[in-house]
Amino acid sequence: xxxxNFYEMLRSAWAGNNSLVCVGLDPDFSxxxxxxxxxxxxxxxFNKAIIDATHDLVCAYKPQAACYAAANADDxxxxxxxxxxxxxxxxxxxxDAKRAxxxxxxxxxxxxxxxxxxxxxxTVNPYMxxxxxxxFLDYADKGIIVLCRTSNPGSKEVQDLLLENGERLYLYLxxxxxxVWNYNHNVMMVTGATCPDxxxxxxxxxxxxxxxxxxxxxxxxxxxxxxLEQGLTPDKTGLVINSSRGIIFASxxxxxxxxxxxxxxxxxxxxxxxx
Amino acid sequence: xxxxNFYEMLRSAWAGNNSLVCVGLDPDFSxxxxxxxxxxxxxxxFNKAIIDATHDLVCAYKPQAACYAAANADDxxxxxxxxxxxxxxxxxxxxDAKRAxxxxxxxxxxxxxxxxxxxxxxTVNPYMxxxxxxxFLDYADKGIIVLCRTSNPGSKEVQDLLLENGERLYLYLxxxxxxVWNYNHNVMMVTGATCPDxxxxxxxxxxxxxxxxxxxxxxxxxxxxxxLEQGLTPDKTGLVINSSRGIIFASxxxxxxxxxxxxxxxxxxxxxxxx
Numbered sequence: 001x002x003x004x005n006f007y008e009m010l011r012s013a014w015a016g017n018n019s020l021v022c023v024g025l026d027p028d029f030s031x032x033x034x035x036x037x038x039x040x041x042x043x044x045x046f047n048k049a050i051i052d053a054t055h056d057l058v059c060a061y062k063p064q065a066a067c068y069a070a071a072n073a074d075d076x077x078x079x080x081x082x083x084x085x086x087x088x089x090x091x092x093x094x095x096d097a098k099r100a101x102x103x104x105x106x107x108x109x110x111x112x113x114x115x116x117x118x119x120x121x122x123t124v125n126p127y128m129x130x131x132x133x134x135x136f137l138d139y140a141d142k143g144i145i146v147l148c149r150t151s152n153p154g155s156k157e158v159q160d161l162l163l164e165n166g167e168r169l170y171l172y173l174x175x176x177x178x179x180v181w182n183y184n185h186n187v188m189m190v191t192g193a194t195c196p197d198x199x200x201x202x203x204x205x206x207x208x209x210x211x212x213x214x215x216x217x218x219x220x221x222x223x224x225x226x227x228l229e230q231g232l233t234p235d236k237t238g239l240v241i242n243s244s245r246g247i248i249f250a251s252x253x254x255x256x257x258x259x260x261x262x263x264x265x266x267x268x269x270x271x272x273x274x275x
Numbered sequence: 276x277x278x279x280n281f282y283e284m285l286r287s288a289w290a291g292n293n294s295l296v297c298v299g300l301d302p303d304f305s306x307x308x309x310x311x312x313x314x315x316x317x318x319x320x321f322n323k324a325i326i327d328a329t330h331d332l333v334c335a336y337k338p339q340a341a342c343y344a345a346a347n348a349d350d351x352x353x354x355x356x357x358x359x360x361x362x363x364x365x366x367x368x369x370x371d372a373k374r375a376x377x378x379x380x381x382x383x384x385x386x387x388x389x390x391x392x393x394x395x396x397x398t399v400n401p402y403m404x405x406x407x408x409x410x411f412l413d414y415a416d417k418g419i420i421v422l423c424r425t426s427n428p429g430s431k432e433v434q435d436l437l438l439e440n441g442e443r444l445y446l447y448l449x450x451x452x453x454x455v456w457n458y459n460h461n462v463m464m465v466t467g468a469t470c471p472d473x474x475x476x477x478x479x480x481x482x483x484x485x486x487x488x489x490x491x492x493x494x495x496x497x498x499x500x501x502x503l504e505q506g507l508t509p510d511k512t513g514l515v516i517n518s519s520r521g522i523i524f525a526s527x528x529x530x531x532x533x534x535x536x537x538x539x540x541x542x543x544x545x546x547x548x549x550x
Contacts, residue, residue: 028383066376070383072391074349100400101341101373102427102495108303108345116347125375127402127422131429147402152377154406158448162439169436169444176432220377 006120006143006186009092010211013059014237016090019268020275022060022213023050023260024096024244025080029071031249033256043068044076046256048083050248053257055088057264060121060240062213065097081117094213094240095119098147100132107135114142121145123190123213126173130181140184146177148202151192151216171201178206188213191231193222193241200230208233211240217267218246228274236275243267281395281418281461284367285486288334289512291365294543295550297335297488298325298535299371299519300355304346306524308531318343319351321531323358325523328532330363332539335396335515337488340372356392369488369515370394373422375407382410389417396420398465398488401448405456415459421452423477426467426491446476453481463488466506468497468516475505483508486515492542493521503549511550518542 014020027043036046051061061084068077081093095117099109113122113136121143124133136144149159149170159170174189181187189206191199193216202212212231216222224241231239247267251259289295302318314320326336336359343352356368370392374384388397388411396418399408411419424434424445434445449464456462464481466474468491477487487506491497499516506514522542526534 026380028379064376064380064383066374066380066383066387070386070391072349074347096376098376098400099341099373101339101371102425102490104303105301105339105341108339108341111345112341116345125373125400125402127400127433128425128427129429129432129434131427132425150377150403150407152403152406154404157404157451158402158444159404161444161447164437164439164441166439169433172436173433215377 005141006092009090009120010059010143012090013092017056017058018272019057019059020237020239020241020271021058021264021268022062022094022240022242023054023058023247023264024242025050025061025063025248026067026244027248028067033252033254035254041076043071043073044079047080049257050260051084051087053261054264055091057261057268058091060092060094062094062096062242064244065095078117081119085118092120092143094121094123094143094145096123098123098125100125100128103131103135106132110135110139114139121188123147126177133181137181137184137186140186142186143188144186145188145190145213146181148174148177148189149191149195149198151194151220151222155192170198171205174202174206178210182210185209190215192216193224193227194220196223196226196230199227203231208238211238213240213242215242217241218243224270225274228271232275241271280416281367284365284395285334285418285515287365288367292331292333293547294332294334295512295514295516295546296333296539296543297337297369297515297517298329298333298522298539299337299339299517300325300523301339301342301519302523303342308527308529310529316351318346318348319354322355324532325535326359326362328536329539330366332536332543333366335367335369337369337371337517339519340370353392356394360393367395367418369396369398369418369420371398373398373400375400375403378406378410381407385410385414389414396463398422401452408456412456412459412461415461417461418463419461420463420465420488421456423449423452423464424466424470424473426469426495426497430467445473446480449477449481453485457485460484465490467491468499468502469495471498471501471505474502478506483513486513488515488517490517492516493518499545500549503546507550516546
């Protein structure tokens with residue numbers, strides 16, 4: 001199997017930290033601990049403490065672009081990613097941006113993700129078709145994580161539509177994304193923990209090369225056991241299981257970083273017990 | 276018909292400037308005239324000159340978020356939008372961002388578009404379903420412009436899929452977006468000028484309340500005559516026809532703003548001759 005640098009990093013982090021846990025860095029300013037809010041660069045300082053406390057326990061970090069955009073904290077996003085690269089150089093950073101646009105424009109979004117922010121991977125939206133994602137896919141050494149079956153309750157409205165051949169849209173797309181779109185062997189897919197049966201269908205359809213980014217554990221009520229039963233590959237990897245709020249906001253006191261470490265260990269161990 | 280503030284602005288701009296032209300502010304830094312590149316804030320200065328030269332000729336401006344994100348020019352995006360509000364307070368600004376995420380996160384993207392950047396409307400992606408767009412839709416006074424049938428060649432891959440009932444995905448979505456998603460009467464849809472027949476199908480399906488944002492004129496080779504024949508509402512409006520490169524990069528010399536004015540007049544008049 002040809003592996004891109006992104007997949008090499010991911011495999012190295014899976015093995016090195018014996019973990020399938022991804023920590024979502026979604027520092028909603030209103031939820032930051034009071035002791036952090038008063039700092040000069042609160043979002044960066046919050047993230048730094050979380051990263052210091054968890055980087056030996058995770059296979060990836062996933063900063064949510066929207067949190068930084070809403071808070072006018074683009075520089076703190078850039079510095080957060082740089083800090084991860086510094087203290088945990090084998091842990092990939094996924095910029096959760098869910099972008100896509102016509103080719104010319106997507107080229108600039110790719111530049112945003114990979115040049116401006118130096119992310120190792122980015123989430124993208126498939127609605128506009130492959131050419132709207134191609135400038136991302138062309139970065140062979142980066143991970144391109146395409147939305148497939150998302151964790152929100154309303155995802156069914158579009159993604160579960162039945163096609164003419166009796167197949168659901170997300171499954172049709174899963175096949176195309178894992179083959180035609182995967183010409184650089186750098187594709188992953190988003191499949192929510194809230195729908196483990198659909199996740200299993202996707203895994204059976206696409207085989208074991210493509211890893212799945214699984215949000216929806218914790219606050220969204222996802223089913224960890226089902227996710228592992230349905231999504232693990234034969235080598236007991238193939239999944240990047242994200243938790244954001246359940247980890248980073250586990251405590252709103254001065255012990256928030258220790259609490260994040262504790263919750264990350266708990267999730268890592270719960271996953272490993274089921275692997 | 277109930278009208279949101281966005282639609283009131285749009286109707287006022289359609290009538291006041293007798294124009295269906297939207298100028299796309301996509302200031303790809305590499306394409307800026309040499310005389311602009313050397314300025315302190317080249318993107319803002321470029322936009323300012325284009326706005327000064329065209330604001331009596333347009334029904335909207337549409338800055339493309341990706342251009343500013345890639346150029347680390349978020350402040351110049353903010354200042355561009357503020358400048359439009361200052362010199363052309365009745366001309367709505369559409370932030371072309373094509374965002375969508377789970378509810379909590381979309382709330383932050385809505386804050387990015389409407390609070391941080393003070394846009395009057397924003398483009399969004401329907402793949403995740405209505406709940407992923409709802410925090411935008413809940414801004415009743417803002418315009419929410421949902422991708423339906425996009426202008427890129429690859430749009431067919433997903434948007435043209437045949438559903439079980441024999442209907443194409445984009446048409447099914449057009450109906451839902453214009454009804455269920457339109458509870459605040461603030462929805463528009465994106466339909467490319469490169470597919471006037473599909474645009475006509477959409478217009479016939481959704482009736483005349485919802486306006487269409489039509490990219491793809493100019494560099495992308497869209498069919499202006501077809502768009503007008505198929506998309507105009509009985510009052511000869513209902514369309515926001517965007518041109519970006521064809522207007523803003525009409526000249527790479529010091530006369531770029533005059534050239535932009537000339538091209539905007541040409542497009543406005545070509546459209547009005549067909550109305």
